Amino acid sequence: MPTTPPQLADDLRGFVRGRVIADELARGLYATDASPFHILPAAVVVPLDEDDLIAVVKYAHEHAVPITPRGAGTGLAGESLGAGIVLDLSANFRAISDITGDTVTVEPGVTLAELNAELAVHSRRFAPDPASGGSCTLGGMIATNASGGSAFRHGYTRDHLAGVRAVRDDGLFLETSTTDERLTAVATLLAENRELIRAHQPLAPFNRCGYLLPGVLTRGGVDLAKLLAGSEGTLAVVTRATLRTIPLAGGVCQFALGFTTLEAALRAGPELRAATGIVACDVLDQRLLSLAKIALVPAAAGAVILGKIEADTEREAVEFGQQAVERVRAAHHCLVIVEPTGEPQVLDRLRAFRDSAVSSLYALGRGRRPEAFIEDIGVPPEVLPEFVARVQEILRADELNASFLVHLLTGQIHTRPLLDVTLPADREKMWPLADKVHTLALELRGTISTQHGVGLARTPWVEKQYGPLTAVFREIKRTFDPKNILNPGKILGPDPSRPAWPMASHGVKGTQPGVWQTPASGSTSDGSGSFSAVSQTPDSDVSPAPFPTPVERQPLLLWRDNSPQDEANKCNGCGDCRPRRGPVRMCPIFRATGDEAATPRAKANVVRLLDDPAKLEGDEVEAVARLCVNCKMCRDECRAKVDVPKLMLEAKAAYHEAHGFRRHDWLLARAESLMRLASRSSWTVNVLLASRGSRWLLEKFFGLSRHRKLPRFTHRTFLRQAWWAGLTKRPKATEARKVAYFVDVFANVCDPGIGHAAVAVLKHHGFEVHVPFRQRGSGMTPLSFGDADAARDAARYNLRALVELARDGYTIVCTEPAAALALSHDYLSLLDDADAALVANQTVELTTFLGELHERGELKSPTRPLLIGIGHHVPCHVKATGKLPASPKLLSLIEGITVDAIDRGCSGMAGAWGLGARNFEASLKAGAEMIAALDRPRILYGSTECSACRMQMQQASGKRTLHPVQYLAMAYGLIEMDLE
Structure with missing residues (x-):
């Protein structure tokens, strides 16, 4: 029988064709889910198919090794955590x-x-x-x-x-x-x-x-x-x-009702349960409403009911909704916030309202946050008001607050007490609180689990719910699993070999051995990654082990309000960052690979699992960090707003500071500088890049994919042409309509036409345009690869060129979204400098700038029709600026043009990441949804603000792709371009 994880992994690798994950940090990525629990598995297997899975199960049976099947790990009860072999079935079992x-x-x-x-x-x-x-x-x-x-x-x-x-x-x-x-x-x-x-x-x-x-x-x-x-x-x-499947609903209607108190909302249940076609009624309490900060909800509302009705047609659904609302209004005092409607825009707003209300709990940051351990109780619907009132009394006795989300029709109550699990005093309240609340539910003939599983959270109370029937459960378990190897300790248990609640101790004050020193504030913040299997039972007498001498580590980026460990601890492991398709963007690398290590959750975990911040520079951490391409979509789409990209930039920088760069990474990190050099010998470079032999050598020695179609370089760069045109000479005009154009690299050395179109459109609208000649690439590429020093040098150089313009009121516009993001966001993580803040405040991406002109009625109407169909892709870095994408609306102003917004995830190029040979195929897979949308026959040309996305779109579809400002410049009659 294998006695250690390495021995177990060696055994498994002897017959498993899929991946076997054995190193401690990688196993740690499977030690958590969306619950507050932690169990480090001895090994993780990602089986290729049924034969692989059967081989692992037979091995586990023969050697009495526990085995735990796992899907996305989104459970709230710890049901997919296990100490033996974890089987990751999410990667390959996908037919x-x-x-x-x-x-x-x-x-x-x-x-x-x-x-x-x-x-x-x-x-x-x-x-x-x-x-x-x-x-x-x-x-x-x-x-x-x-x-x-x-x-x-x-x-x-x-x-x-x-x-x-x-x-x-x-x-x-x-x-x-x-x-x-x-x-x-x-x-x-x-x-x-x-x-x-x-x-x-x-x-x-x-x-x-x-x-x-x-x-x-x-x-x-x-x-x-x-x-x-x-x-x-x-x-x-x-x-x-x-x-079994059911037909899509012919018609859907939703409505929103406001009540003065949560109790008043709960008492509306009978009328709504009797409504025709009713599908769901969610009650959101005042805490959820206040955190969501939704304008449509009156400040005096103590609770809101969101109702949903399905019927054969939309008209019928709306009629049923109106009947339901009238029934409630006749029996209860309430306010109709949203009348029953099937309008798609209103339905989207209501869905966003609910999601925002729930997700706002996870964005609370440090301190007390919602914890999921008593959030799955169900009672007979008629006793909902009594149950919730008594739970509130229990919470008050423990000096705790909680949020309540109630499914009114079914009697399901999701109670999330706000606790700071880094404080022992709060942790000690959890088990007694769970016992009181579960006992209350059973007293009212309810159940301790209605939706989210029993897992570790509720197994200790299963026998209390079922009494003598538990013996039947045990006999069924013994019949199917006599060796007790299949997910032991769940439903029947707890596992006597470990605590009922194996709590994660990362971030627990007083037990963590590492210290992060944050330079911006000079304060220290404890980092942690050690785990303690301390039971939460009242009679537990297990004391934390002594911890070693703290190790101090200076972050390489600026963390003004927290430390990297604090930021990572904001992640609650919910798994919402694992979408394989759909409108959300995170994470393109996970979409391409299906690898748990690529998820934003895993990237946060590698930091919060560390028992020593100095280990941030380790190979295991860097292997996960390199799966982040700094698109920043997880930061913006995460419920808790965990800045995972910045965490991974910190990890990459720490690794490269300690170990230097691999040859391939060194080349890609210097793509901006190498492109400038290539433009100086553009004829020779273009000939070489057209040669198959040269491309093979570049791939062999520098890791640049020989299959990637690269743009041609020009010797007549935009900055040179701007100098000849007098644009680099600062104008003497003092009027307010003045802009400085930051061109970045691609438009400078590969496609100066972007710059000329931008300048022409800006001048067409009465702006004086100044092009600072002494500017470099933004530094986003070296930063994305972890070269913080090179990025910081670029930031200092560009700030010297831009700060005086910012002081004089110039708006700094960028045609490259990555450059706009670097100037407005990332420089603030590189430099503790008032100049950086000033430039950040004055910087805007060009199409956003033009969109703001349009909103103010100051954008001129294009005069030339363009009889073409365009597929526009919104780059991740445009979304990451925090502004609504303006290009689809701007392009639709052009007469004759047909614009398809192909907002189907990331393009997959991810800046210089997609240039690498080892990333080429994954890059195309990551952008598959967008590429398929672009490939529709009615779309003749592509459009995007991002130069890297442009390369991907042209290569994958063969369709010429331009910057939106180039189409606008043509429609204004400012430039002529042959679109053939």
Whole structure:
């Protein structure tokens, strides 16, 4: 039997064809989920297929090694954490097949969002709708029997599960259509205990706690699918499932009602439960409303109900909604905030309102934050007001506050106490609080789990809920898993070999050995990565181990309000950063690889798991950090607003300061300087780049992909032409309409036409344009590769050229989004300098600047029609500036033009990252959605502000791609271009 993780990994690598993850930090990425718990696995296996998985299961059975199946790791109860082998099924088990009639077959790694996107083509959908639907996998949904806010009408996953294929603990298959001695034994057990099963079910109508035995025994024997749904991988590992689907809703209506108190909102339940077509009613308490800061909600509102109705048509749905609202208004005092409507824009606003209200809790930063450990309780709907009132009394007794999100129709209550788990006093409150609240729920014949799984959080109370029925659970577990290797300690337990609640201790004050010194403030902030398996039971007497002498490390970037460790600790592990498709952008590298290490969550974890900040410079950290391309989308789309890109810039800088640069990284980090040099010998360089032999040598010795089509260089750079045209001479005009143009590299040495178009359009609108001759590339490329010193040098050089202009009131415009982002954001992380702040305040991306003119009515109408179809891609760095993208609206002002906004994720180029040979294929995969949208026949040309995106778009589609300002300049009649 293997006794250490390295031995276990060596054994597994002998027969596993998929990846085996053995080093401690990489295993640590699987030690957490969206819960407050932590268990470091001995090994992680990413099996390639069923044969791989079966081999691992057989090995685990033979050597009595625990095994835990894992999907996206979005669980709130710790259900996918285990100390043995964690099986990551999210990467390779991703097939969707047999979409016929009302069923579809899926593998467990398929996400709900991916499935519904495929089903939408057939006008179908999978009904359960958990909040994590963008990231959660179908395997995880089956394991936890997920539902979502629409459970009132559509029920649970098990209600839509037609069949499963699963692997037993000994590696043999279980299938719905086959007989098995274990299923026969369970059938006998269930028949003998039919009355016991009936007698010990909660009155709460929506229960998913424990093994869900009602309905499992049929005339034909055990319904395997129903038995495994909600079993959390403790009975078998599901490898395939056949799901029942339903038609897309013909019409949807939503409304919003305001109430003076939470109790008043809860008392509106009976009227809404009786409404025709009602699907969901979410009650948001005042804390959620105040944090969301939504303008449409009156300040006096103590709670808001968001209702949703589905019907055959939109008109019918709206009629049903109006009837529901009138019924509530007749019985209760309330304010109609949003009348029942099916208008898409209003529906989007209401969805954004709910998401903002919930996500705002995670953006609280340091201090007390919402913790998920009593947030899955269900009670009979008629006792909701009593239950919530008594929970509030319990919280007050412990001097705690909490947020409440209530599914009014189903009696499901998500209570998130606000706790600072870095404080021992707050941690000590968790277990007693959970016991009181769970006991109250059971007193009211409720359930301790309705949606989010039992896992580690609720297993200690399962026996209290079911009493003598627990013995039946144990016999089922013994029948299916006699060695107790399948996800032990979940549903039945807790695992006696470890604490009931193995809490993560990162950031716990008084126990962390590392110290980050933040230069901006001079204050210290504790960093941590050590973990303590201290039980939260009241009688625990485990003391924290002595910690070593603190190690002080000076961050290489500026962290004004916190330290890197504090920033990383803001991540709650929710897994929302794992979308494989859809409108959100994070993370292009994860989308291409499916690797957990590429997720923003993992990148935050590598920092918060460190027991010594000095280890930030280690190889294991750098391996994860290099998966960040500094697109900044995770920073902006993350609920908690964790600045993961900056964390990874810090990690890259620390590594390169300690170890220097690899040859390939050195070349790519200096792309800006090398491009300037190439322009000086442009004819020779262009000839060499056209040679297959030269491209092969560049790939061999410098890592530059020979397949990447590079732009041609020009000797007549834009800055040289600007000098000859007198643009570099500072004008004497003192009027307010004056701008300074920061050209960056691509428009300077590869396509000066961008610069000429920008200058022409600005002058056309009455601006005096000055082009500072002494400017370099923005430094964004070396910064993205971790060369903080080179980026800082570029920042200082450019500030010298720009700061006096900023003082004189010049607006600094950039045609390159990365440059605008560098000047307005990243320089503030490089230099503690008032000049940097001044330039940042005066800098704007060009299309944003023109969009602001249009909003003020100051933008002239284009006069020349362009009879073409354009696909416009909004670059990540435009979004990252925090401004709404203006280009689609600007381009639509041109007569005759057809603009398709292909906002389908990242282009995949990610600046210089996509130039690398090792990244070429991944780059195309990361941009696959955008590329497919661009490839539509009606789109003749591409459009984007980003030069790197332009390279990708032209290479992947063969369609010429221009900067939006070039199309505008043509439409104004300012320049002539041959679009052929």
